[in-house]
Amino acid sequence: MRPTVYDIAAAAGVSLATVDRVLNRRPGVRLVTREKVEAAIRDIGYVRDVAAANLAKGRIYPLVFILPTGDNSFMHGLYAEVRQAMTRSTFDRTEIRIVEVPAFDAPALVAALDALQGLDLAGVALVATDAPEVRAAVDRLVTAGIPVVTLVSDLTGSTRHHYAGVDNIGAGRTAARLLGRFLGGCKGDITILAGSMLVRDHRERLEGFSSVMAAEFPQLRLLPVLEGRDDPEIANGLISEALSGSNSIIGIYSLGAGNRGLLKALKETGQGRELTVVVHELTEHTRAALQDGTIDAVLNQDAGHEVRSAIRVMKATADGQEVIAGQERIRLDIFLKDNLP
Amino acid sequence: MRPTVYDIAAAAGVSLATVDRVLNRRPGVRLVTREKVEAAIRDIGYVRDVAAANLAKGRIYPLVFILPTGDNSFMHGLYAEVRQAMTRSTFDRTEIRIVEVPAFDAPALVAALDALQGLDLAGVALVATDAPEVRAAVDRLVTAGIPVVTLVSDLTGSTRHHYAGVDNIGAGRTAARLLGRFLGGCKGDITILAGSMLVRDHRERLEGFSSVMAAEFPQLRLLPVLEGRDDPEIANGLISEALSGSNSIIGIYSLGAGNRGLLKALKETGQGRELTVVVHELTEHTRAALQDGTIDAVLNQDAGHEVRSAIRVMKATADGQEVIAGQERIRLDIFLKDNLP
DNA sequence: AAATTCTTGATTTACGTACATCAGAATTCG
């Protein structure tokens, strides 16, 4: 049988009330007594029954997700997953609020973060835009004692408690190797389509991609990065233009969202050309394109896992609990047409 | 506020005791009264607070994992993950027992399953050996009301509640495409190393592999399957022999465990040859081989996820609860040297 | 109509923890 507060009281030779004061950091306990109780807790290996504690407290976890607006499937999927999580809130005692901010807009993100100051929150999850002022705003929340988790795009250098997203440098490197090996020994140019160099995830993917390309596939030349702002229209224009302007393009790496535009350009301008294409984010569009052979591989992060993981981590952090590291690692999914879910 | 049993009682115009009798399927309630209570439950949208119920019941979930013995890293990893889960049992109210059976031995597995009859279990997880008598034994457990989950290798046609493992046909197809595309247009022979055709997962991987190879890479010829029984020694012998006997082998697909032997053969007999190799299961050995370029891709199933998922599903099934489907899908991991965790 | 069984209500205890109150003890201060 698992030890209870009564066992601590007996072991430490104090009353239940004193044990309670120690456990919940309430005042009114002499240092020597406190140490006696803490020793007893360690000795008998007591662990608080969180379920019972939450029941007694009537605790709920108020959480906030700060998500960028954006008309691309990945963001739609992310919203959907957070809403999915909301439907489960009665079960896991959460109360989730979504705050929308314009994409790639650091000041707006800072304003949203600062607006949360003073609220009694069990955690904040945000898709970070990488800027010093955002970092500072995050640090302010952390200092105020609120668990903060970055989602999809990280904010290194900040004091955020956790990052729920993939290793984007690794993702870029993986994309490079897939593209390089799928192209065999062919020689030619590679076009890269990004969303914005303002977000860390895109920068990191590019960094990983470029380094493997340079080191291991010197016969492939990287063209200057196109920034499509994760917008289908812009992406379509950029890729169409690039393809019409050059015949030496043999591969494309799309490391952001807004692939609907890329696919349109491929179907129209890219018609009849032998292109090897690797993109990020599995959506209904990229899935269809993978199946019909328009693209060759999709790298993906599972938004559902990211959201659920973020929630678990925020709750655990709020309770000062451990998390299962392996369970919270967000993996890079590689989809070929054969292993689509 | 979430409705409680008191609210049901008030809404249905009955006492708490009657509500309890209905909720816990205790006898002594007239049909009309039962229906009145059930209607009230639906109307006010009551959902039982499982945490509180478990607290009141002092419920623990006695679970059994039936695992095959076997001296290969994947099985060692699986055992380790189950033991990991055991260390968390006080937290999630489980009580896990491991039962070992010889690998690929249907009668032994049947005996182990039948030995569980009559025990008060909240769930049984097993790595299935695909045989009619095993199916029957599983069905007997299910009929007895015990939740049964297959792990790693499935048992289709049985009434098991859930399969916690990857889509092995998809895995085989994926391996074929990776191998095929990595080999460019080269012509040559492919050697396949399996564990045993007695387990469904190996058969399915082979099936998926063969079909994609035949359909899309006709220039590659598949040699007869070698069965290494997931044993490093046997695998080493088989692969060494194959490599010495033929110069036209350009690719290897190892779809089982026991890769330590394969790697040894590659290092010794395969020295200096240009081989493209795709294997299953990420272990310290395959990881090192991936990093030093001996092999080109590793397909993996995360044993930790499988074990945790199996536990979640068994608990939910025992409680008659829903599971989050997306969370319980075990994904096929594809590792290149760039995205190793 | 009496005896029996079946239903239902009322009430209590329990699970492990949180939290509040009040009285009494120990300690510190003047």
Added chain:
DNA sequence: CGAATTCTGATGTACGTAAATCAAGAATTT
């Protein structure tokens, strides 16, 4: 040393549910 202060103990209630007991009313059988 006594008074003021700080600790500590004892106790009760609550959270949402489970489960048991006993009494009483309703329905059924004889």
